[in-house]
Amino acid sequence: MTKLFLDKLIAPVSIAVVGVSQKPNTVGNEVIVNLQKGGYSGDLFFVNPRYKNLMGQPCFESLSVLPKKPEHVIFAINDTRLEESFDELIRLGIKACTIFSSLILQTDSEPNLKSRINAKAKENDILIIGANSMGVYNIANNTLIGGFDTRDHPSDGNTTLISQSGAGMSGIVDCEERIKFNLAVSTGYELTTTMEDYLEYAIDLPDTKVIGLFLETVRNPEKFIMCLERAADEKIPIVVIKVGKTELSKKMAESHSGAMAGSDRAYNALFRRFGVLRVDDMEQMSACLIMMSHTNSVGTGDLVCLHDSGGERQLLIDLADSLDVRLAKISEDTKLGLNQILDPGLPAVNPLDGWGAGGANASEVMASSFEKLLLDKSAALGAVVHDRGPNSEIYTSYIEYLRRGEKVSKKPVFLVSNRQGSGEDRLAVELSHKGFPVIDGIHQFLVGVKKMIEFRDFHSLKKQEKSFIDLTQYEYLREKIEEGLTSDQKLFEFLNCFDIPMNKLETVSSLDELLNMKHNFPIVLKTANPDVKHKSDEGGVFLNIDSKQALANSYEELSVKFGPFVSVSPFIENSGIEMILGITKDEQFGPLILIGFGGIYTEVFNQVILLMPPFDCQVVRNALRELPHYNILHGVRGESAVDIESYCKAAVGLSDLALAFGDCIDEMDINPVKVMAKGCIGLDALLIRSQKKILEIECS
Numbered sequence: 001m002t003k004l005f006l007d008k009l010i011a012p013v014s015i016a017v018v019g020v021s022q023k024p025n026t027v028g029n030e031v032i033v034n035l036q037k038g039g040y041s042g043d044l045f046f047v048n049p050r051y052k053n054l055m056g057q058p059c060f061e062s063l064s065v066l067p068k069k070p071e072h073v074i075f076a077i078n079d080t081r082l083e084e085s086f087d088e089l090i091r092l093g094i095k096a097c098t099i100f101s102s103l104i105l106q107t108d109s110e111p112n113l114k115s116r117i118n119a120k121a122k123e124n125d126i127l128i129i130g131a132n133s134m135g136v137y138n139i140a141n142n143t144l145i146g147g148f149d150t151r152d153h154p155s156d157g158n159t160t161l162i163s164q165s166g167a168g169m170s171g172i173v174d175c176e177e178r179i180k181f182n183l184a185v186s187t188g189y190e191l192t193t194t195m196e197d198y199l200e201y202a203i204d205l206p207d208t209k210v211i212g213l214f215l216e217t218v219r220n221p222e223k224f225i226m227c228l229e230r231a232a233d234e235k236i237p238i239v240v241i242k243v244g245k246t247e248l249s250k251k252m253a254e255s256h257s258g259a260m261a262g263s264d265r266a267y268n269a270l271f272r273r274f275g276v277l278r279v280d281d282m283e284q285m286s287a288c289l290i291m292m293s294h295t296n297s298v299g300t301g302d303l304v305c306l307h308d309s310g311g312e313r314q315l316l317i318d319l320a321d322s323l324d325v326r327l328a329k330i331s332e333d334t335k336l337g338l339n340q341i342l343d344p345g346l347p348a349v350n351p352l353d354g355w356g357a358g359g360a361n362a363s364e365v366m367a368s369s370f371e372k373l374l375l376d377k378s379a380a381l382g383a384v385v386h387d388r389g390p391n392s393e394i395y396t397s398y399i400e401y402l403r404r405g406e407k408v409s410k411k412p413v414f415l416v417s418n419r420q421g422s423g424e425d426r427l428a429v430e431l432s433h434k435g436f437p438v439i440d441g442i443h444q445f446l447v448g449v450k451k452m453i454e455f456r457d458f459h460s461l462k463k464q465e466k467s468f469i470d471l472t473q474y475e476y477l478r479e480k481i482e483e484g485l486t487s488d489q490k491l492f493e494f495l496n497c498f499d500i501p502m503n504k505l506e507t508v509s510s511l512d513e514l515l516n517m518k519h520n521f522p523i524v525l526k527t528a529n530p531d532v533k534h535k536s537d538e539g540g541v542f543l544n545i546d547s548k549q550a551l552a553n554s555y556e557e558l559s560v561k562f563g564p565f566v567s568v569s570p571f572i573e574n575s576g577i578e579m580i581l582g583i584t585k586d587e588q589f590g591p592l593i594l595i596g597f598g599g600i601y602t603e604v605f606n607q608v609i610l611l612m613p614p615f616d617c618q619v620v621r622n623a624l625r626e627l628p629h630y631n632i633l634h635g636v637r638g639e640s641a642v643d644i645e646s647y648c649k650a651a652v653g654l655s656d657l658a659l660a661f662g663d664c665i666d667e668m669d670i671n672p673v674k675v676m677a678k679g680c681i682g683l684d685a686l687l688i689r690s691q692k693k694i695l696e697i698e699c700s
Helices: 003-010 027-038 079-092 113-123 166-173 195-204 221-233 247-257 264-274 282-292 310-323 332-339 362-375 396-409 427-433 442-460 471-483 488-496 511-515 548-562 601-605 617-624 630-634 644-661 691-699
Strands: 014-018 043-047 057-060 072-075 096-099 127-130 135-138 143-146 159-163 181-186 210-215 238-242 277-279 302-307 379-386 413-417 438-440 506-508 523-527 541-545 566-570 577-586 590-597 608-611 665-675 680-682 685-689
Touching: 003 127, 003 135, 003 195, 014 027, 027 135, 027 143, 072 079, 079 096, 079 113, 113 127, 127 135, 159 166, 159 195, 166 181, 166 210, 166 282, 181 195, 195 210, 195 221, 210 282, 221 264, 238 264, 238 282, 264 277, 264 590, 264 608, 277 282, 277 442, 282 438, 282 442, 302 310, 302 362, 310 379, 310 442, 332 362, 362 379, 362 396, 379 396, 379 442, 396 413, 413 442, 427 438, 438 442, 471 644, 488 506, 488 685, 511 548, 523 548, 541 548, 548 566, 577 644, 590 617, 590 644, 608 617, 617 644, 644 665, 644 680
Parallel strands: 014 043, 014 072, 043 057, 072 096, 096 127, 159 181, 159 210, 210 238, 238 277, 302 379, 379 413, 413 438
Antiparallel strands: 135 143, 135 181, 506 566, 523 541, 523 566, 577 590, 577 665, 590 608, 665 680, 665 685
16 A cells, blocks of 8 residues: 555545544544644535534535535544445545444344445545544644644654554553654554555655554554564664563464464564564563664663662662673773762662762762763763652753763763652653653663664664575475475485485384494384374384394384384484474464474473564574573583584574475474584474465466
8 A cells, every 4th residue: 555545544635524523532522622723724615414514614414515625534422323424435436544443233143234334445445543443643744633632743753653542542542751753553454454554654764763563463464574674774773562472362362353363473573574662561662762863773782870879789780690781891991081080989880870978079989989980981872860859850961961962972861760760750751852762761771772772783783684595405305395305314305405414224124124223323213104293102112232233123113103204314412402493374474494402301391483485593592592591502511512504504504494385284204403512413304285275286
């Protein structure tokens, strides 16, 4: 949907309000109040047969008798009257409207009202805001389409919020004056116009600096991915709350939005692929939007902080550690400079408690200390972390610290209160608007820092192209995978083509053939029956076989239970760590690569991460560091570190495989992948072909 087309919906040159009312606090009245509050300058028509005049303007009986066909109609009427009025809109050829109501009738026929309106809209190419929406505030265009009260909005905003929850929009837009918005959207049912359409529109706005998303589901995955890719290319950070982590929350999201919510791990893979910044709640979202609306450009280095309390400094250190936010390690020169101005007994460290004995010179000491911290090469951004005064007052001396620090360093600076309290100080809003963001709560601030650093680090990586390799070189293998790769031997050979090292494996069909082979004991014997998917679980594997007699006994047992075909491979010693590699197909986003701990750790740790291909080794390395037991890979209790790089290369190979043959594969496991001091090797593999692809082949 082009910006020009969507302009008819959210930047119309003329609007008619059906159901306009003079009664305060009604939707029909609030619509007019909001349009006037926003400074709407287009033609505005009132429709309500009960009035001749309203608010000094003529009021018309119906849309049909208006002196001019409006570009957009706002329905401020209840659902019992809506369909009749919507049919009138269709007859007049009006192509855009807003529906606030939920389209639910106490007594209704099938298809129900929502389905009927949806079908009529699509049949007649009508764009709808909603239904079940709070509206759209196109503040940059002076068009506030909303049926509920909202605050005044400055016209020079640079932040967009798009929410699939109505309260998720108003809970931030109406309650957080420190953020100046250019566009705020409550998408509602998304009957014809989806979250992806509004996101594309926001990216096209020249003044958009940061975008917030309250996300329940994605209706158009391809367009969503295109939007995320564009935002990444233009370095517009997207901060997202994605609900549906738990099964209950996911079901509620599905029932509320009318569409599948998708796999939470798949969304994480998508967000990682395009540098989307995920937060947990609306407090964190607000903090990130406040901070990034002023700057999303952070240089190299980490966080420096100035405190006036030793105890609260310790609190920040503990919270930073729990959130994995790095605190800058300042140089010896910086420490020397601080020691020259700090009161005796105050250590020259970061975070710095710079408040000593007080006195007339205390403010100068604090300001100078903040300057020195920010000028250190290890500092990327800085914060003055103090409590507010009585009634949540912001002391003006704090402002001087910020101004001086920002002026000498040209680095982002923030004023952070340990908590706000129940008071209010207008200066918090004014300072934020002037470029010195005020954040309440250390935890929210540190989340904001973490996300700003994540955004910086994402863009410091090599640009991720759509494909790192020429996938056509693998087309000769397509016939093999479509035939089914019916044996482990064929599957292992197939994986080796993608530089995924697999254990040597041979298949035999009789005891004589097995015993006549040359063996280097110890070896592993497995059933090669293709119907046995999880061999270990079903007793289809014998490990560490060290003699011909043991080999014969193992074969006899396997052949009786599973049939004569078995596979033989070298036994890999127990040294090393068992990992897993896999492919899983998400309903919305296609093939994804699974990495993490495998073998016996698969169920014990349940530590896996999904990645969206393509990616390189650096992406795999960064993802592995997020595993809670990552340090095991570096060796613990005398164990040697393992060759992480070899595992990363195998994961990249599997990424290439998924890109080349994702349409043919529903699921694949390489488990375990033994990662050793040098190299790694896959010991077992399972491939489940796409049933859809099989059906296509059979039909052809």
